[in-house]
Amino acid sequence: MTSETTSRTKLQVEENVSPAAEVLRSVQWAEGFLLVYSVTDYMSYQCIRPLYHQIRKVHSDSKFPVIIVANKGDLLHVRQVPSDAGLQMANELGCSFVEISTSENCQDVCDVFQHLCKEITKLQAANPGEKRRGSIMPRPKSPNMQDLKRRFKQALSPKVKASTVA
């Protein structure tokens, strides 16, 4: 067992939260989603589809907006995911899609957040009877993104899946 694994296990025991549960907690709380992958990391692209299905499963009664965001579009020489693949997946899942580069154009980042907020507002206006989740569910602690990403990858890894099935 590596020291990283040890500290991760310790953290999970201390918080009593599994990686999947932590992702689930954030999914339950949110009313709109930006699913971001890096075009330089095929595995991050592969994480999007299961995450999308988890969102739809948790919110089966609501059609919360989901935008798929391909980041690092400027890194042409190390690209692992073509733009077409991102767009195709977004079309299949019925999501919006945008490819951006946070390092080259921060306006794109603002635009994508604004677009998501508009979509959430539109949905709320169309369903005025539905109580805002923020008023009925406490906001989860801001996640440590580095740790959350590691935990999410761990939750999706074949080893974990196999041991869950067995």
Ligand SMILES: Nc1nc2c(ncn2[C@@H]2O[C@H](COP(=O)(O)OP(=O)(O)OP(=O)(O)O)[C@@H](O)[C@H]2O)c(=O)[nH]1
């Ligand atoms: N060239 C380029 N670099 C980026 C872009 N977005 C993030 N980075 C760089 O990628 C590195 C990791 O960024 P973080 O913000 O830590 O994101 P992360 O989720 O940890 O991403 P990864 O470590 O790349 O998996 C940093 O050095 C960023 O400057 C981008 O659009 N283009």
